[in-house]
Amino acid sequence: MTDVEHARLLVDVSRDYYLDNESKVDIAARHGISRFQVARLLAEARESGVVRIEISPPAHLDSDRARRLADRLGAREVVVVGSGGSTAATRESVARTLARVVGEHVREGATLGVSWSRTIELAVRHLAPLPACDVVQLVGALPVDGSGDSLDMIQAFRRMPGVRTWPVWSPLLVSDPGTAAGMRRQPEIAAALDRADGLDLAVVAVGAWTATGSTVFPQVTGDERRAATAAGTVAECSGRLFDAEGRRVVTPLDARVVGVTFDQLVRTPEVVTAGYGREAAPGLRAAVAGGIATTVVCDDAAASALEDLLDAATA
Incomplete structure (x- = not known):
């Protein structure tokens, strides 16, 4: 067999096996050789470069992509998961x-x-028992149709052996600043919010400042929404508003919140935040920029939108 004939056989055997999914036995019969010769030819084809195999993991399994995104954002870590076929499926995957x-x-x-969000609530259901630690509720309750609330969630931690809980027995939003101040002075609530000064780790969610992106947005008045938007708000975290650079936005709404402060979150050494969908990207980017978040867990759609935002910023 000449060199040209051998090269042609390498190509034919490789095409039959890798592209047409034929068995080695069938390939051997067609070419009048043994299946062991077919195996040797396939190995030679890979070694010589006639066949080049490339493994491309899905975007959400690409650890190099997640590391690059973390570096560009300035985050310690980014974890990307697949986007599901529905909002509920994506939320479950992120959770x-x-x-x-x-x-x-x-x-x-x-x-x-x-903190509380629908994603965090789901995550707690999947959380393995924690080592002995203190768990501080960062915000009051915000009941949402189809889910529980932060008070239900804190009970899940209370049932874990060795875990002490510090609940906030209050709504997240109350009717007026005076009532909120009074709630924050209640001994149990004050103790919990004081503990937020010494957090080692926090888990929060970032919500885009839109009707679909935030559970807080639909709970406030039209005037409060407009004031927040006019002040540059792009997202909220635990009821605290911030702009595209992660800077705190103070509006009258701020005084009605019973929960962790913006500054307490910034002082926390490690803050894990979650978000999904393209709408979440500006808030996630801002949360990292402002020191609100150090680790980001998001879906592929949010990751792609983050990459687009970063590309646009450097264009």
Whole structure:
């Protein structure tokens, strides 16, 4: 067999096997050789470069992509999961991964702050028992149709052996600043919010300042929404508003919130935040820029939107 004939056989055998999914036995019969010769030819084709195999993991499994995104954002870590076929499926996927990430970060004796969102509520259901630690509720309750609230969630931690809880027995939003101030002075609530000064880790969610992106947005008045938007608000975290650069936005709404302050979150050494969908990207970027978040758990759609935002900023 000449060199040209051998090269042609390499190509034909490789095409039959890799592109047409034929078995080695069938390939051997067609070419009048043994299946062991077929195996040797396939190995030679890979070694010589006739066949080049490229493995391209899905975007949400591309760890290099997540590392590059973390570097560009200035985050310690970014974890990307697949976007589901529906909002509920995506939320479930993000929640499961958020539970894993939080579980990996909590150490015995730590003080963990937990905000509330529908994603965090789901994540707590998937959370493995934590080592002995303190869990501080960071915001009051915000009941939302189809889910529980932060008071239900804190009870899940209370049932874990060795875990002490510090609840906030209040709504997240109350009717007026005076009532909110009075709630914050209640001994149990004050104790919990004071504990937020010494958090080792917090888990929060970032909501875009839109009707669909935030559970807080629909709960406030039209005047409060317009005032927040006019002041540059792009997102909220635990009821605290911030702009595209992660700077705190103060509006009259701020005084009605019973929960962790913007500055307490910024002072927390490690803050894991979650978000999904393209709409979440500006808020996630701003949360990292402002020091509100150090680790981001998001879906592929949010990650792609973050990459687009970063590309636009450097164009």
